[in-house]
Amino acid sequence: MSNSNREELQAFSKIVKATQGADFGPALQSSLSRRRFFIAGGATISFGALLAACGGTTDTGIARIGDSPEKTELVDAPVTDIALLRTATSLEHNAIFVYETVAAAGLLSGDAATLAARFLSASQDGRKVRAPWRNGAG
16 A cells, blocks of 8 residues: 555544544535525536537537538549459349348249249359459459
């Protein structure tokens, strides 16, 4: 225990010893009535609102109604074969996910279910065929 902590503990113990046996009940009850508590709370909130309204006008960067960030132009990126291949692969993965989800949920029946199963099979086969291209393209 450090010296400052020891000194604080000794000062606290002196206060406790000095107040032992004292009856603070009536004094606290008369000075902190419910009515005074609500008056003090209302005054504190009112003062806080007044202080906030009179505060500075620093920009916090938080968007408000009517505020919008400045428009930035999109970068004109070239569309290469690699970008097209990756976009097509992403679409194919999404289609496979949808086919698998619909099949697992049993939402289709009859010819529609058969057709969806063929689409799923073709998409999975195509994904396997195009995997070396996609992986080799970087």
